[in-house]
Amino acid sequence: MDKHLIFMDIDGTLVTKDQQISARTKLVVSELQQAGHQFYVATGRKYSSASEIAKRLNEQTQVIASNGSVYSINETLHKNRLSDEALQFVYQTMTEHRLPMFFFGEHTIFYTQQLPSYLQKNDQSRIGNTEEDFLFIDSLETLMAVSPRIINGIIIADDREAELEIVRKFLEESQLLSVSSSHPNNIELIPLGVNKATAIQAVRKNLAVPQKNIISFGDGLNDLEMLQASGVSVAMGNAVDELKRHAKFITKTNVEDGIAKFLLDYFY
Incomplete structure (x- = not known):
């Protein structure tokens, strides 16, 4: 399958309330990375906190932090700031x-x-x-x-x-x-003019991945633009209702391996 870019919100999406990532999710992400697909966490958290969560998956996972204000592309960190x-x-x-x-x-x-x-x-x-x-x-x-x-x-x-x-x-x-x-x-x-979607578009264009091969997962309203910028938009089962209305797919909750379940169904 063609290379995909997969973006995952952290809180309420990738991790549980006690900040844990399930072993099943880690395994599925690692297998897909080995197959050539690239993963990002995309969060409102500050960069150091987002990076710590990304590393819990593995060193290959990249970061979009501060709601798109900070993001990495090929080891280069790009930043925007409040004026x-x-x-x-x-x-x-x-x-x-x-x-x-x-x-x-x-x-x-x-x-x-x-x-x-x-x-x-x-x-x-x-x-x-x-x-x-x-x-x-x-x-x-x-x-x-x-x-x-x-x-x-x-x-x-x-x-x-x-x-x-x-x-x-x-x-x-x-x-x-x-x-x-x-x-x-x-x-x-x-x-001004920044959100998770603007960072996704910058990453996508730099890595030459078509929009149809962008998958995003989220649960809150700050994920709305991200889902709208993705060819495959996925709301978690625990997402707010408005986000679910805009998503193409709804998966299980963050405590039911929702990310892993969707990826397994989509790629296998």
Whole structure:
């Protein structure tokens, strides 16, 4: 079969809640890589966290991180970042609404307000890592001093979905950045014009793989553009309903080896 490019979201797709990849999935991915197909993780996580998950599959698995802002092609790392204007607007808007902010570099999380407990548990969550990778932002001046290191960000506010919808409109209308969501409790802050699909298109063109040979797996709304850019779009059984409506196929859940099951049916 012709060479395929396969892109897999991480949380809710490739891994379980305890950050595990099943042995069956590892085996299927390895066999298909040996047959000449190429695999990427494609995630909203920062690059270092995404790379760690990719390595749990094997060293051949490549990375799209920060919702398409960072991606690798043939050992070369390509980056986009939030503009200074976007960072200033986000900081001023979220401060006015007293919403917590997290900004991500390749390895560092910059945060305002109190650091949530789930970020202090050594990568127990989708955006955590180790304590020394956290830097507190206490003012706009502090934020701008580290702005060259910031790639993307996220606003997380449990039980404040209505307020998030209000600030989301402000962010969209600013035309300074792109926004998405992986869950109703967050707004993902992405460089303008960037998403997982733009990274996929760059990888696809560089490797000369036709769109019909692109397979993508996802579960959240931040996977929508990725699925739309793929010839074979697959929603996990645990995906949000809107993503399922846009996918060509629906597989089993992330805890039922959904990726492995679909790949076995598709290739064998």
